[in-house]
Amino acid sequence: MTDISNAPNSLRTQPDERGHFGQFGGRYVAETLMPLILDLEKEYRKAKADPEFQREFDYLLRHYVGRPNPLYYAQRLTEELGGAKIYLKREELNHTGAHKINNCIGQILLAKRMGKTRIIAETGAGQHGVATATVAALFNIPCTIFMGALDVERQQPNVFRMKLLGAEVRAVESGARTLKDAMNEALRDWVANVHDTFYIIGTAAGPHPYPELVRDFQSVIGRETREQIMEAEGRLPDMLIAAVGGGSNAIGMFHPFLDDKEVELVGVEAAGYGLESGQHAASLAGGFPGILHGNKTYLLQDEDGQIAEAHSISAGLDYPGIGPEHSWLHEIGRARYEPITDDEALASFQHLCRLEGIIPALESSHALAAVEKIAPTLGKDRIIVVNLSGRGDKDIFTVAKALGVEI
Amino acid sequence: MTAHKDDRTASAFARARAQGRAALSIFITGGDPTPAHTGAVLDALVEGGADLIELGMPFTDPMADGPAIQAANLRALSAGTKTTDILAIATAFRTRHPDVPLILMGYANPMIRRGADWFAQAIKAAGVDGVICVDIPTEEDDELGPALRAAGVHFIRLATPTTDAARLPAVLQGSGGFLYYVSVAGITGKQQAAQASIEAAVAHLKSGTDLPIAVGFGVRTPEQAAAIGKVADGVVVGSAIVDLIGRYGADAPPHVKDYVASLRAALEQKELAR
Ligand SMILES: Cc1ncc(COP(=O)(O)O)c(C=O)c1O
Numbered sequence: 001m002t003d004i005s006n007a008p009n010s011l012r013t014q015p016d017e018r019g020h021f022g023q024f025g026g027r028y029v030a031e032t033l034m035p036l037i038l039d040l041e042k043e044y045r046k047a048k049a050d051p052e053f054q055r056e057f058d059y060l061l062r063h064y065v066g067r068p069n070p071l072y073y074a075q076r077l078t079e080e081l082g083g084a085k086i087y088l089k090r091e092e093l094n095h096t097g098a099h100k101i102n103n104c105i106g107q108i109l110l111a112k113r114m115g116k117t118r119i120i121a122e123t124g125a126g127q128h129g130v131a132t133a134t135v136a137a138l139f140n141i142p143c144t145i146f147m148g149a150l151d152v153e154r155q156q157p158n159v160f161r162m163k164l165l166g167a168e169v170r171a172v173e174s175g176a177r178t179l180k181d182a183m184n185e186a187l188r189d190w191v192a193n194v195h196d197t198f199y200i201i202g203t204a205a206g207p208h209p210y211p212e213l214v215r216d217f218q219s220v221i222g223r224e225t226r227e228q229i230m231e232a233e234g235r236l237p238d239m240l241i242a243a244v245g246g247g248s249n250a251i252g253m254f255h256p257f258l259d260d261k262e263v264e265l266v267g268v269e270a271a272g273y274g275l276e277s278g279q280h281a282a283s284l285a286g287g288f289p290g291i292l293h294g295n296k297t298y299l300l301q302d303e304d305g306q307i308a309e310a311h312s313i314s315a316g317l318d319y320p321g322i323g324p325e326h327s328w329l330h331e332i333g334r335a336r337y338e339p340i341t342d343d344e345a346l347a348s349f350q351h352l353c354r355l356e357g358i359i360p361a362l363e364s365s366h367a368l369a370a371v372e373k374i375a376p377t378l379g380k381d382r383i384i385v386v387n388l389s390g391r392g393d394k395d396i397f398t399v400a401k402a403l404g405v406e407i
Numbered sequence: 408m409t410a411h412k413d414d415r416t417a418s419a420f421a422r423a424r425a426q427g428r429a430a431l432s433i434f435i436t437g438g439d440p441t442p443a444h445t446g447a448v449l450d451a452l453v454e455g456g457a458d459l460i461e462l463g464m465p466f467t468d469p470m471a472d473g474p475a476i477q478a479a480n481l482r483a484l485s486a487g488t489k490t491t492d493i494l495a496i497a498t499a500f501r502t503r504h505p506d507v508p509l510i511l512m513g514y515a516n517p518m519i520r521r522g523a524d525w526f527a528q529a530i531k532a533a534g535v536d537g538v539i540c541v542d543i544p545t546e547e548d549d550e551l552g553p554a555l556r557a558a559g560v561h562f563i564r565l566a567t568p569t570t571d572a573a574r575l576p577a578v579l580q581g582s583g584g585f586l587y588y589v590s591v592a593g594i595t596g597k598q599q600a601a602q603a604s605i606e607a608a609v610a611h612l613k614s615g616t617d618l619p620i621a622v623g624f625g626v627r628t629p630e631q632a633a634a635i636g637k638v639a640d641g642v643v644v645g646s647a648i649v650d651l652i653g654r655y656g657a658d659a660p661p662h663v664k665d666y667v668a669s670l671r672a673a674l675e676q677k678e679l680a681r
Contacts, residue, residue, distance in 0.1 A: 018546065026546075026547050026550075027544065027546050027547060028515055028542045028543060028544070028547055028550075029542060029544060030470070030471050030541055030542060030544070030565070030567075031544050031564070031565045031566065031567045031569070031570060031578065031589070032567040032568070032569050032589065032592050032593075033569075034544045034546065034569070034570075034574075035569045035570070035571065035574060036569065174474075174477055175467070175468070180468065184468050184469075184470045187470045188470060188471070188472075188473075188593075188594045191471065191592060191593055191594060192591075192592060192593035192594060192597070192598075194569060194592055195592075290516045290519070290520065291514075291515040291516045291519065291542065291543075291550075292468060292516060293468075293470070294542070296550075299516070301516065301520070303520070304489055304490045304517055304520060305466075305490075305516040305517035305518070305519070305520030306466065306467045306484065306517065307467045307468055307516070
């Protein structure tokens with residue numbers, strides 16, 4: 001979190017003081033929330049400079065989350081694809097089974113610093129909800145999770161996990177009853193409870209300073225990757241690949257490498273039934289810049305600015321927007337973004353199970369599908385690191401259904 | 408701010424003030440229940456005695472709204488309401504009611520979709536007097552403010568219970584028409600604020616601006632309107648009217664007119680308050 005680059009042409013000094021990444025980002029919130037997010041920003045600046053905050057964050061990542069997690073050379077996958085050497089960054093081995101917890105630890109420490117006595121969060125699949133409920137239990141702060149009513153039906157195991165952890169799960173009945181609506185409802189709750197409530201946003205999106213602070217907390221992924229690949233290979237990788245929902249696991253991995261121009265950055269968007277079908281969650285490939293949920297970024301929307309419903313087999317990617325820093329990296333060409341369909345992700349999900357004995361999250365399976373396309377086109381002397389952002393235990397019901405299997 | 412003959416908004420507040428009462432501003436969602444029925448609802452608002460109209464631009468994600476206005480947004484969008492319909496509704500309203508100020512209220516994304524300049528010029532041509540945008544705070548004024556001011560449309564800002572004295576000047580910068588005081592930290596149509604807190608807030612706002620102060624969010628009944636009308640320059644009622652449209656659909660206009668008339672009567676009979 002402390003390694004802000006001072007190089008004059010660094011890409012790592014964004015956002016600007018108003019929270020903008022180029023034309024993206026910003027603070028598009030109701031006036032009621034404005035004083036609060038200004039306060040959050042101030043508190044975050046202080047925390048960032050406070051060694052004690054750093055120490056507590058590092059301590060919990062090490063002893064509670066289980067970091068550093070391995071950078072694993074996937075030999076069988078590499079041999080099967082017959083091209084570049086593939087490493088997996090094993091975020092799925094973290095406590096609660098995904099990268100989401102890194103961010104939740106950071107934000108709950110901020111909440112504690114700010115004296116907030118109530119936590120809220122939105123969740124789609126329930127991964128961020130579980131991670132939030134986990135840290136809320138750890139810090140003994142009451143917690144309410146907003147989840148679309150449709151997702152509550154689809155993700156019963158995670159709903160029960162959150163309840164076991166002591167969280168209240170509120171099923172959101174408005175709109176299409178999925179992640180976007182859960183976020184709307186969390187914002188409505190926040191605006192009515194600004195005095196005591198901290199909103200733990202689950203991805204690198206929302207009003208400034210959220211995209212920045214979520215990125216900073218998740219950057220531990222990229223920093224570890226850098227050290228580990230130097231140790232294993234004595235050089236930086238040629239390419240990083242990560243799935244992009246809101247973009248937190250991807251930006252966490254990319255950010256420490258932004259100024260290493262020789263490292264290609266590939267984000268993977270969910271193409272659902274295919275870009276042509278119109279039923280996907282690929283905001284960059286199929287959207288336009290707009291304003292939603294506190295930030296300006298690429299959004300799936302119609303010609304009147306009405307937000308479209310996203311579709312992906314992976315609930316964690318099923319969102320019609322993307323974090324503003326990705327919109328910026330896309331626009332300046334520093335990262336490129338590839339679409340992967342439901343079917344491609346499902347195939348790669350199964351491949352990794354069989355080849356490496358790892359059940360990947362459906363979100364991460366999108367990144368794996370991209371590596372299956374790219375690795376064979378590169379020489380054996382090339383190195384790719386894939387962010388294995390989560391484990392797939394949560395997805396076995398979805399996968400079974402897609403494969404026509406009864407369990 | 409002095410009432411200018413070309414400024415319908417200032418004139419409406421000045422007229423009410425001359426009558427010794429607060430102005431009545433009514434919110435409805437454009438296209439609710441359908442674009443074709445909105446004109447009749449607007450006429451009912453004027454006939455009932457509304458001094459200003461706030462016409463909501465429907466949006467898929469109305470984050471600052473409670474259940475009543477969320478439902479109205481859904482009804483309008485399900486009826487196929489487009490931005491062109493909102494402009495047509497405004498244009499027709501302006502022809503029928505040359506003097507009643509019409510304010511568009513909504514969220515940023517539909518307003519900036521074709522570019523801020525396009526939007527500002529289109530609504531100016533449609534006879535719109537001002538814009539209230541929930542999610543463009545003063546910090547992001549660049550997104551829409553310059554275009555509106557260049558087109559001669561008021562950018563009406565919101566102040567809330569969390570807007571403190573240090574912040575108020577920034578909120579007022581570049582704002583026009585009136586200052587909308589959101590009386591509760593929360594969403595539309597839910598709780599109502601304590602009268603004492605509204606009185607204190609309005610006094611605080613008045614010390615910072617000559618713009619008229621209108622108070623809204625959580626104002627439902629004639630009694631509440633009368634009480635707030637004693638301290639504020641304007642009273643905004645939304646969810647209570649929108650609920651009637653939800654209940655009566657295409658048959659809503661006479662019900663809406665009666666309810667607006669009861670609000671207006673309450674503002675006129677100040678001694679009934681409290
Ligand atoms: C395992 C996993 N990977 C990726 C994502 C996508 O989110 P983000 O793009 O913020 O990393 C999620 C979201 O739920 C997730 O659970």
